[in-house]
Amino acid sequence: DQQVKQNSPSLSVQEGRISILNCDYTNSMFDYFLWYKKYPAEGPTFLISISSIKDKNEDGRFTVFLNKSAKHLSLHIVPSQPGDSAVYFCAASAAGLVLTGANSKLTFGKGITLSVRP
Amino acid sequence: DSGVTQTPKHLITATGQRVTLRCSPRSGDLSVYWYQQSLDQGLQFLIQYYNGEERAKGNILERFSAQQFPDLHSELNLSSLELGDSALYFCASSVAASTQETQYFGPGTRLLVL
Numbered sequence: 001d002q003q004v005k006q007n008s009p010s011l012s013v014q015e016g017r018i019s020i021l022n023c024d025y026t027n028s029m030f031d032y033f034l035w036y037k038k039y040p041a042e043g044p045t046f047l048i049s050i051s052s053i054k055d056k057n058e059d060g061r062f063t064v065f066l067n068k069s070a071k072h073l074s075l076h077i078v079p080s081q082p083g084d085s086a087v088y089f090c091a092a093s094a095a096g097l098v099l100t101g102a103n104s105k106l107t108f109g110k111g112i113t114l115s116v117r118p
Numbered sequence: 119d120s121g122v123t124q125t126p127k128h129l130i131t132a133t134g135q136r137v138t139l140r141c142s143p144r145s146g147d148l149s150v151y152w153y154q155q156s157l158d159q160g161l162q163f164l165i166q167y168y169n170g171e172e173r174a175k176g177n178i179l180e181r182f183s184a185q186q187f188p189d190l191h192s193e194l195n196l197s198s199l200e201l202g203d204s205a206l207y208f209c210a211s212s213v214a215a216s217t218q219e220t221q222y223f224g225p226g227t228r229l230l231v232l
Contacts, residue, residue: 004160041225043225049220089160093218105166107163
């Protein structure tokens with residue numbers, strides 16, 4: 001049962017244009033969401049996160065949007081650069097459950113391979 | 119460089135064998151997480167340790183075990199290896215135990231079971 005879904009395995013965009021990476025989730029208990037970027041032969045690196053009390057979080061060229069009613073989030077990269085070419089993982093957690101002593105694990109999607117063409 | 123180190127980088131072994139993967143967290147981080155990434159799969163959470171104690175458990179097989187030592191490094195032991203255990207194994211660390219803490223990932227250990 002995949003609770004975090006990244007249905008598009010790949011995306012190709014032109015340098016300078018916007019990249020939009022989508023992620024859907026099924027577990028309504030998720031209240032914290034993160035995006036990680038991964039280059040080949042390296043571990044994932046944290047990019048940006050958003051709490052469920054917000055619907056948008058921005059950090060430089062990266063903006064994450066959260067639509068709780070649709071259980072959908074997206075990562076926007078503007079403008080896209082060739083160095084952004086990587087695999088992007090969406091992850092979610094039910095951080096609120098930490099207060100009850102429940103597991104505080106991250107659930108990851110399968111990732112989207114972004115290619116930015118010069 | 120995330121500050122998290124993992125050894126070895128590559129490991130080739132045979133079915134039925136046992137291997138140990140090692141992880142050193144970032145200086146000051148008390149939490150260590152282990153993840154498995156199989157072909158075409160996302161990262162699957164295996165287990166978390168916080169300051170030497172098991173904190174959370176994911177889809178970790180009974181053939182797998184882990185521990186965190188007093189110096190906070192961690193080892194993941196995989197035994198009775200099967201072909202399907204071939205994967206990338208990542209270790210991550212964070213300062214505390216909450217998932218709202220940024221997790222810093224190591225470069226991974228690529229395990230190939232023949």
